[in-house]
Amino acid sequence: MVDIPESIKYDYRFKYIVVGSAKVGKTCFIKRFVDDTFDENEKSTIFNFLYHKYINSQEKTFKLEIHDIALHETAINIAPQFIRGAVGVFLVFSLSDIDSINVIDKWYKLVTKTIGYDSAKFFIIGTQNDNGDQDKADKQAHIYAKKRQMKYYSTSAKTGSNVEEAFVDLTQYVYQDVIDNKIELVPTYNLWSNIKKNSCIC
Numbered sequence: 546m547v548d549i550p551e552s553i554k555y556d557y558r559f560k561y562i563v564v565g566s567a568k569v570g571k572t573c574f575i576k577r578f579v580d581d582t583f584d585e586n587e588k589s590t591i592f593n594f595l596y597h598k599y600i601n602s603q604e605k606t607f608k609l610e611i612h613d614i615a616l617h618e619t620a621i622n623i624a625p626q627f628i629r630g631a632v633g634v635f636l637v638f639s640l641s642d643i644d645s646i647n648v649i650d651k652w653y654k655l656v657t658k659t660i661g662y663d664s665a666k667f668f669i670i671g672t673q674n675d676n677g678d679q680d681k682a683d684k685q686a687h688i689y690a691k692k693r694q695m696k697y698y699s700t701s702a703k704t705g706s707n708v709e710e711a712f713v714d715l716t717q718y719v720y721q722d723v724i725d726n727k728i729e730l731v732p733t734y735n736l737w738s739n740i741k742k743n744s745c746i747c
């Protein structure tokens with residue numbers, strides 16, 4: 546995989562969103578991937594923030610638009626415009642915080658209820674695998690991932706463990722859906738561009 550200059554043309558633009566409870570490590574997970582940095586004192590995200598990165602995979606160039614969603618566990622709604630058009634969703638919890646995996650299904654339901662189509666791929670991301678005892682949360686995550694038939698990655702933004710792998714793998718999964726004609730990608734710049742064929746966005 547090679548980083549690509551901003552000006553270069555790309556074959557596909559994929560929108561990803563990153564959700565999960567407060568302080569689980571969403572922003573650090575994204576920043577490790579996008580900038581290859583890590584901040585022990587990362588500040589809380591107050592407004593949704595958009596990152597992007599180009600990657601090469603399977604002889605194609607992908608522009609990944611990654612939306613860091615600033616919502617916490619008290620959220621009862623996500624504004625549809627922030628999540629619609631997403632083809633990939635990272636459901637993030639901290640391996641050091643068992644409560645954050647216990648509420649992960651709440652995030653799944655919140656996104657699926659709002660997004661309006663069923664073609665988005667969900668990955669579960671456990672963060673901070675460098676940090677203390679995590680067996681219980683890890684086990685819970687495996688059980689949940691199996692139940693929902695989602696991929697699960699145990700990661701660390703501090704060491705970089707599995708971060709790039711998760712983004713590349715999600716991109717390959719989504720691209721496979723494009724090849725299989727399960728997703729129709731409309732070449733526009735609005736947030737509604739990535740939708741399943743024949744699905745309704747209402």
Ligand SMILES: Nc1nc2c(ncn2[C@@H]2O[C@H](COP(=O)(O)OP(=O)(O)OP(=O)(O)O)[C@@H](O)[C@H]2O)c(=O)[nH]1
Nearest residue numbers: 567568569570571572573585589590673701702703
């Ligand atoms: N040891 C370790 N600490 C991490 C890791 N990822 C994040 N942290 C720390 O956890 C804290 C929260 O990380 P953030 O990325 O800000 O978490 P967030 O989910 O974006 O937080 P909010 O924006 O407030 O919802 C910060 O102090 C990070 O330095 C990791 O992989 N390992």
Ligand SMILES: [Mg+2]
Nearest residue numbers: 571572589590
């Ligand atoms: Mg944040």
